[in-house]
Amino acid sequence: MDTVLEAKGIVKRFPGILANDHVDFDLRRGEIHVLLGENGAGKSTLMNVLYGLYHPDGGEILVKGKPVKFDSPRAAIAEGVGMVHQHFMLIPVFTVAENIMLGSETVKGLQLDRKTVAAEISRLSHQYGLDVDPNALVQDLPVGVQQRVEIVKALYRKAEILILDEPTAVLTPQEADDLFRIMRELTSRGVSIIFITHKLREVLAVSDRITVMRAGKVVGSTTPAEAGEARLAAMMVGRDVTLEVEKGEAQPGAAVLAVKNLSVRDHREIEVVQGVSFEVRAGEVLGIAGVQGNGQTELAEALTGLRAPHGGEVRLGGSDASGKTPRYLVQNGLAHIPEDRQKHGLVLSYPLNDNLILCTYCEKPFSINGMLQNAAIDANAFQLVRQFDVRAPSPFVPASTLSGGNQQKVIVARELSRPIKLLVANQPTRGLDVGSIEYIHKQIIRKRDEGCGVLLISAELDEILQLSDRIAVMYRGMITAILPAAEATKETLGLLMAGATLEKG
Amino acid sequence: MDLKRFLFIGFIIVILFGVVVLVGASTTPPLVLIVSMVATTLSVVTPLALGSLAGIFCERSGVVNIGIEGMMLTAAFFGWFGGIYMNTILGLDPLPSMLVGVLVAILTGGLMGLLLAVLSVTFKVEQIIGGTVVNILAIGVTGFLNRQLFFESNGLFGGQLPHAPGVLPRIHIPILADIPVVGKMFEQQPITIAAIVLVFVCHFVIFHTRWGLRTRAVGEHPRAADTVGINVNRMRYINVVIGGMLAGLAGAYFTLESVPSFEPLMTNGRGFISLAAMIFGNWSPIGAWAAALVFGASNALQINIQFFREMIPAQFAFLQQSYVLGMVPYVLTMLILTGLIGKTTPPAAENQPYEK
Numbered sequence: 074m075d076t077v078l079e080a081k082g083i084v085k086r087f088p089g090i091l092a093n094d095h096v097d098f099d100l101r102r103g104e105i106h107v108l109l110g111e112n113g114a115g116k117s118t119l120m121n122v123l124y125g126l127y128h129p130d131g132g133e134i135l136v137k138g139k140p141v142k143f144d145s146p147r148a149a150i151a152e153g154v155g156m157v158h159q160h161f162m163l164i165p166v167f168t169v170a171e172n173i174m175l176g177s178e179t180v181k182g183l184q185l186d187r188k189t190v191a192a193e194i195s196r197l198s199h200q201y202g203l204d205v206d207p208n209a210l211v212q213d214l215p216v217g218v219q220q221r222v223e224i225v226k227a228l229y230r231k232a233e234i235l236i237l238d239e240p241t242a243v244l245t246p247q248e249a250d251d252l253f254r255i256m257r258e259l260t261s262r263g264v265s266i267i268f269i270t271h272k273l274r275e276v277l278a279v280s281d282r283i284t285v286m287r288a289g290k291v292v293g294s295t296t297p298a299e300a301g302e303a304r305l306a307a308m309m310v311g312r313d314v315t316l317e318v319e320k321g322e323a324q325p326g327a328a329v330l331a332v333k334n335l336s337v338r339d340h341r342e343i344e345v346v347q348g349v350s351f352e353v354r355a356g357e358v359l360g361i362a363g364v365q366g367n368g369q370t371e372l373a374e375a376l377t378g379l380r381a382p383h384g385g386e387v388r389l390g391g392s393d394a395s396g397k398t399p400r401y402l403v404q405n406g407l408a409h410i411p412e413d414r415q416k417h418g419l420v421l422s423y424p425l426n427d428n429l430i431l432c433t434y435c436e437k438p439f440s441i442n443g444m445l446q447n448a449a450i451d452a453n454a455f456q457l458v459r460q461f462d463v464r465a466p467s468p469f470v471p472a473s474t475l476s477g478g479n480q481q482k483v484i485v486a487r488e489l490s491r492p493i494k495l496l497v498a499n500q501p502t503r504g505l506d507v508g509s510i511e512y513i514h515k516q517i518i519r520k521r522d523e524g525c526g527v528l529l530i531s532a533e534l535d536e537i538l539q540l541s542d543r544i545a546v547m548y549r550g551m552i553t554a555i556l557p558a559a560e561a562t563k564e565t566l567g568l569l570m571a572g573a574t575l576e577k578g
Numbered sequence: 579m580d581l582k583r584f585l586f587i588g589f590i591i592v593i594l595f596g597v598v599v600l601v602g603a604s605t606t607p608p609l610v611l612i613v614s615m616v617a618t619t620l621s622v623v624t625p626l627a628l629g630s631l632a633g634i635f636c637e638r639s640g641v642v643n644i645g646i647e648g649m650m651l652t653a654a655f656f657g658w659f660g661g662i663y664m665n666t667i668l669g670l671d672p673l674p675s676m677l678v679g680v681l682v683a684i685l686t687g688g689l690m691g692l693l694l695a696v697l698s699v700t701f702k703v704e705q706i707i708g709g710t711v712v713n714i715l716a717i718g719v720t721g722f723l724n725r726q727l728f729f730e731s732n733g734l735f736g737g738q739l740p741h742a743p744g745v746l747p748r749i750h751i752p753i754l755a756d757i758p759v760v761g762k763m764f765e766q767q768p769i770t771i772a773a774i775v776l777v778f779v780c781h782f783v784i785f786h787t788r789w790g791l792r793t794r795a796v797g798e799h800p801r802a803a804d805t806v807g808i809n810v811n812r813m814r815y816i817n818v819v820i821g822g823m824l825a826g827l828a829g830a831y832f833t834l835e836s837v838p839s840f841e842p843l844m845t846n847g848r849g850f851i852s853l854a855a856m857i858f859g860n861w862s863p864i865g866a867w868a869a870a871l872v873f874g875a876s877n878a879l880q881i882n883i884q885f886f887r888e889m890i891p892a893q894f895a896f897l898q899q900s901y902v903l904g905m906v907p908y909v910l911t912m913l914i915l916t917g918l919i920g921k922t923t924p925p926a927a928e929n930q931p932y933e934k
Contacts, residue, residue, distance in 0.1 A: 126805065126934075147807030162802035164795055165926070175795050176806030178788045185786055 077102045077137055077265050078123070078154070078234050084131030085118050092118040094289040095132070100234065105256060105266045107276045110286035111309050111506030112477055116269050117159075119286070120236050123267075124156045125149035136234075147176075155227025159239040159269075161219055165212035169205055170194060173226045197228050201258055216366065217248040224255070235259065236267045241275060245364045246534060246567035253279045271309070271507070273302040274535070285309055310507050318514040321522070323542040326355035328388075329406075329494045329526035330376070335385035337371045345371045347550040348385065353495060353526040358517065360529045360541030360558075362566050365500075368550035369530045370412060373499045376528070377409045378402045379417075390494050403432050406494030410484055410501045412530075414477070418484040421473040425465060426454035428472050429487045461486035462512065478509030485516055496520055499530045514540060534563055534570075548572050582920065583858070587868050590910070594875045602886045609759055615878050617763040622881070623867075623874030624773040624835075625650065625845070628828035629852025630859065630866035631780050632821040636691075638784060638861060639817035640797040640810075641698050642705040642929045645712030646825050647849025649690040653829025655720040657683025658742070658840045659727065661833075665743040666735070672743035676834050679743075680769070683830035684823050690716070691822015695815045702931035713849075721842045742838040769831045776824070781863035793817055797925035800932045810932045825849070847908070854911040860922040869914070876906040 078100040085093040092115045100106050110116045121127040123134065125143030133140055136152045143149045146156075163172050170190045179186040191207035198205050203221045211219060220240060227235055237256075241249040256266055256279065270276060276283055277297045285292045285308040292308050306314040330353040337346035345368040353359045363369055374380035376387060378399035387395045389405055399409075411417035419428050430439050430450055438449040454468035463482045465475055472480060481501065488496065498517060502510040517540055521527050531537050537544055538561065545555040546569035554569050595615050599608045629646045636643035661679030664670040670678070690712055697708035727734045748765045755764040784790040793813060795803040800810040828848075833840050851873050852866075859865030880903035 124805075145807050146805050150807065156805070158805070162799070162805045164799045164802055166798055166923075167791075167795070171791060172802075175791060175803065176808055178791060180788055183787050184782075185788060185791060 075102050075137075076100065076135075078267075079135040079138075080119065080123060080132065081135070082132035083119060083122055083129050083134075085115075085122055085127060086130050091289050093122065093129070096286070096289075096291050098284060098291065100265050100267055101282075102265050103260045103263055104281040105260060105268055105279055107280040107283045108267060108269045108286065109271065109273075109276055109283055109305060109309060111271060111508070112504060113288075113506070114286040114309070115289040116286055117238060120156065120238060120267070120269060123149070124154055124236060150177075150230050150232070153231060153233040154236065155230060155232025155234065156236040157220065157223040157227060157238065157240060159242060161223055163211045163219055163222060165210070167211060168207065169209050169211060169214075169222050169225075170207040172211055172222060173207075173229050177230060193229065194225060197225055201225075201228065201255065201262075203255060216243045216364075217245075217251075220244070220252070221255075233263065234265050234267070236269070238269045239271070240268075241270065241272060243365060243532075245570045246563060247571050248364075249275065272535075273305055276305065277302065287311060306507055314507050314511055318511070318518055318539055320518045320540075323357045323521065325357040325542070326524065328352045329355050329390050330528060331386075331388040332376070333386045333388075335372070335375060335387060336383045337368070337375045337380060338383045339371055344383065345550050346375065349547075349550075349552045350385075351545055351552060351555060353528050355494070355526050356521060356524050357542040358521050358527040358529055358540050360531065360537040360544045361547050361552075362534060362537045362544055363530075363532065363547035363570050365532050367547050369499070369547055372547070373409075373412065373497055373530055377407065377411075377497055406492065408488035408491065408493040408496045408525075410481075410488060410496070410498040412499040412503075414480050414484055419472045419480060422471055424471055425458065425463070425468045425475075425483055426450050428483055429454050429457055429468075432487060433491065457486040457490055460490075461516075476506075478505045478512075481505060481509060481513065485513060489516060489520055493520075493525055496525055496527045497530070498527060500532065501529070502531075502533070502536060510536075534566055537566070538563065546570055583860075583865070584868060587872050590872050591875050594872075594879045598879055598882050598886075601883060605886070611882070613760055613762050615875070615882055617766070618878035618881055619871060619874045620763065620766060620774065621770050622877045623870050624770045625828040625831050625848045626852050626855055626870035626873055627773045627777055627867050628769075628824050628831070629849050630856040630870055631776060631863055632687075632691075632825040632828070633853050633856040634780070634784065634861055634863060634866060635793070635817045635821040635824065636694075637856070637928050638790075638797045638925055639793045639814045640800060640925060640927045640930065640932070641694070641814055641818050642709065643694060643818070643821060644706055644709030644850070644853065645690065645694055645716075646709075646821075646828075646852055647845055647847070648709075648713035648716030649687050649694075649822050649825035650829040650832070650849050651716040651720055651843070651845045652690055653683040653687040653826035654832040654844065655724065655829075655840055656686040657826075657830040658833035659723075661743050662740055666740045673747070675743045676746055679834050680746075680827070680830045683834070684826040687826015687829060688819050688823040691819040691825070692815075694822070695818040698818070699811050699814045699931065705929050717843065720840075724840060724842060745838050746835045767835045769827060769835045772827065773831075777863050777867045784863060794925070797927055800927050800930075804932075804934070814932075828852075851907060851911055854915055857922055857924070858914045861924065872910060873907040876903075876910060880904055880906065 076099050080096060080098040083093050083096045096119055098119065108116050118127065122129045125146045125148050134143065141152055170187055173194055174190045179189050194205065194207040203225055205218065205222050205225055211222065240252060244252060260266060280297055282294060282296055283300065284294045285305065287309060333350050334348045335346060336344055336348050339345045351359065361369060371380060375382045378397055381396045389402060389407060394402060415421055430453065433439055439446055458465065458468050461482050463486065464479050472483060502513050517527055529540055541558045543555060544558055544561045546553050546566060548570060553574055595612060598615055599611050602611050629650060632646050633643055657679040660682030661675045664675035664678045665672055694708050694712055697703045697711065698705045728739050746767045746769065748767050749771060751764045755761045792803065792808050796808065796810050796813045804810055832844055855869040855873065856866045858869040883903060
C-alpha cells in the first residue's frame with residue numbers, strides 16, 4: 074500500500090486562532106480515508122492547505138513521496154489533487170462544459186472549443202457512471218447532479234487524489250448511496266479519496282480509515298472495524314455524547330396548527346407548495362422530511378408570516394393566520410427557528426442582548442412608552458445566556474463573533490423563553506457540532522413535553538426519525554405521505570423523499 | 579438579449595425613422611432620408627457603443643463603472659490637446675497630429691481606468707463612489723487645464739486659442755460607398771468604423787474566447803474562478819483598464835471626429851446613457867449596441883429634423899424647439915430603466931470586492 078499524499082506537521086494560523094496545530098495526515102492509494110470532526114475542528118482548513126488555497130505557516134506536504142509547495146490550486150491540480158467543495162464552486166449561468174473547462178480551456182485558435190470539451194465530458198461520465206449533460210445550464214440542474222459535475226470537473230483535470238468536503242449534506246439517502254457507489258468505482262480505478270464529514274453513520278458505511286480532528290489537532294486514527302459511533306462521537310467532542318435523545322411518549326392534545334390546501338408561489342411566480350394539508354397538535358413533533366428545494370423553505374415562510382400564501386388556509390391555535398404578519402403570529406404564540414440563522418435569525422452586528430429581544434422589544438418590560446429599558450434588557454440577556462448555556466465572553470459581544478452552535482443557541486433562547494404554542498424549527502441543527510445538536514434536540518423535546526406543538530423541517534433523516542412523533546414527507550411541493558414515526562424506516566422515507574408513493578393496502 | 583427586446587428596439591427605430599420620412603416627405607424621397615438617418619445614427623452612436631463596451635468589460639469582470647462619463651471627458655480633452663500640441667508646437671501635419679491625439683486619448687482613458695481599478699480592487703472602495711471620483715476628477719482637471727492652457731495670457735499658447743488640426747476625415751469604403759444613394763452611409767470617419775468593428779470583436783471575445791470565459795467567471799463567482807487557479811484581482815485590473823481605453827477612444831470621438839474643439843462637459847451624459855444601453859442590452863456587446871442605436875437614432879432624428887424646420891406642419895411646430903427632440907434620448911433612457919421591457923440580470927458578483 075503506497076502513500077500518495079502525506080501532510081507532516083501542518084501549522085496554520087488565523088488571527089486569534091490556531092486552526093491546524095502540527096497536523097499529520099496521510100492517504101494511501103485507492104483508499105477512502107474519512108476526516109471526521111466538528112465544525113471548527115480544522116478539517117476544512119487542512120484541506121484548503123492541501124489544495125493550495127491556503128499557505129501553511131509550518132510543516133510540509135508530500136505527493137508520492139516528493140515534497141511539494143502549493144502556491145495556488147493550479148499547483149495542486151498539476152500534482153493530481155482535485156477538490157469538491159461543500160459549497161459548490163460552480164457558476165450558475167454557465168453550462169456544465171463551461172464550468173468544467175474553466176481555467177483549463179481547450180481552444181481552437183482563439184475560440185473556445187466547446188465541442189471537444191463536451192465530447193471528453195461525455196466520455197468521462199460514461200466511464201465512471203456519472204451522467205451529466207455538457208450543455209445544460211448549471212442553475213437548471215438539481216443539487217445531486219451539480220455535485221456530479223464537480224466530481225467530473227476534478228476527473229477532467231486528471232485528479233488521482235479527490236477531496237470531498239461534506240458532499241452528502243445536500244443528498245437524499247439514495248443519492249448518498251449513489252455517491253458511495255461512485256466513490257468505490259473511483260477507488261477501484263486507483264483514485265484515492267479524502268472524505269470529510271461529520272455524519273457518523275456514513276463514516277462507518279464507507280471508510281477504510283478514519284482520522285478524527287478536534288480543535289486543530291489530530292485526536293487519533295482508527296478503522297470502522299475498531300470504532301463504533303459512540304466512540305467516534307466521544308473522540309470528536311472530547312467527552313461522551315448521547316446520540317439518541319431520550320424521549321417519552323408524546324401526549325398530543327388539540328391541533329395548534331391546521332393547514333388546509335396551502336399553496337405558495339416563489340419569487341418567480343412558480344407554485345412551489347401545491348395544496349398541502351396537515352396538522353400539528355399540542356405536545357407532538359411533526360417532522361417534515363425532504364431534500365432541500367422541494368418547497369420547505371417557502372412553506373416555512375408562509376407559516377411564519379414571511380411570505381403571503383397564494384391559496385389555502387392556515388389556522389394557528391384555532392384562529393385564522395393566513396397571510397398574517399410575523400408580529401401577529403409571534404404575539405399569538407408562534408416561535409420560529411429559521412433555516413438561515415445568520416440572515417434571518419440574528420442581526421449579526423448587534424450584541425447578544427439586543428438579539429435576544431428581537432421579538433419582544435416592543436413589550437414591557439423591555440420598552441415603556443417607546444423607550445427601551447436597558448436594565449431589563451441586560452438582565453434578560455444575562456439570565457438567558459446562563460440558562461441556555463451560550464458560550465460567549467459576555468452578553469454584549471456582537472452575534473457575529475459566536476460559533477454557529479452558539480448563535481443557534483441564542484436563537485433558541487430567544488424563541489423558547491416566551492410563552493409559545495407552536496415552534497417551527499427549520500433545519501435547526503444544520504452545520505452544528507455534535508454537542509450543540511445534542512442540546513437543541515433536548516430543547517425541542519422539552520418544549521414538546523411542555524405541551525407545545527413542534528413543526529420540525531429537516532433534511533437530516535436521522536434527526537427526523539429521532540425527534541418526530543409523526544412524519545410527513547415533502548416532494549416537489551406536495552406532502553406525499555404522513556405516517557406515525559413508529560412505522561417509518563429510513564428506506565421508506567428515502568424512497569418517499571425521492572418521489573415514490575406509499576403502496577396503498 | 580431575447581427576441582422581445584430586439585423587437586422593441588426595432589419598433590422604436592422604425593418609429594423614429596418614420597417621423598423623419600413623414601416630415602420630409604414633401605421635399606425629399608424616403609430612401610434619401612433613410613440613408614441620411616442611417617449615416618447619422620451610425621456616427622452619433624459611436625461614443626455610446628464604445629462607452630457601453632467599456633462598461634461591459636468592467637462590469638462583466640465584477641467592477642461597476644459609473645465613471646465612463648469622466649473617462650470620456652478626460653480623454654476628449656487630452657486627445658484634443660495632444661493633437662493641437664503636435665500640430666501647433668511640434669509642427670506635425672494635421673492628420674498625424676490627430677492620430678497621435680487619438681492615441682493620447684486611449685492612453686488617458688486607460689489611466690483613468692487604472693485609477694478606478696486601484697480604488698475598487700486594491701483599496702476596495704465602494705465602486706459607485708470610485709466612479710463618482712473619476713467623474714468629478716474629470717470635470718475638475720479638464721475645466722482647469724482648459725482655462726489654464728488656452729485662456730490664460732501666460733498659458734502655453736499665449737492666451738490665443740490655437741487653430742485645431744481639424745477632425746478625422748471620412749473614409750470612403752471601396753465598392754460599398756460607390757453605390758448610388760445608399761453609398762452615403764458607407765462613408766464614415768475612422769472611430770465610427772472602429773466602433774462598429776469593435777462591437778463584434780468584443781462580442782466574440784466575451785463569449786467565445788478564453789479571456790471572455792474567465793472574465794465572466796470572475797464577475798459571476800470569483801471564488802469558483804479562484805479555485806481553478808484564476809487570479810481574480812489581476813483579471814479585474816486588466817479588464818477595467820481595457821474598459822478605460824475603450825472609453826478613451828469614445829472620448830477621442832468628441833474632439834477629434836465630431837467637432838474640432840473642446841467644451842467643458844461636452845460629453846453631455848453620453849457616458850451614463852452608455853450604461854443604460856449596457857443594462858438594457860443585458861451586458862452583451864451586440865445587445866448594448868442595439869440599445870445604443872435607439873438613442874443614436876433619436877439623436878439623429880433631432881439632427882435631421884433641423885433640415886426640415888420650415889416644412890413641419892403646424893401641429894408639429896413644437897418639434898422645432900431643439901430641446902423637445904433633445905429630450906428624446908434621455909426620456910427613452912428613463913423609460914427603459916424603469917424595467918418597462920422586463921428585467922435583465924447583471925453579473926452576480928459585481929460591486930463586491932474579492933476577499934480571499
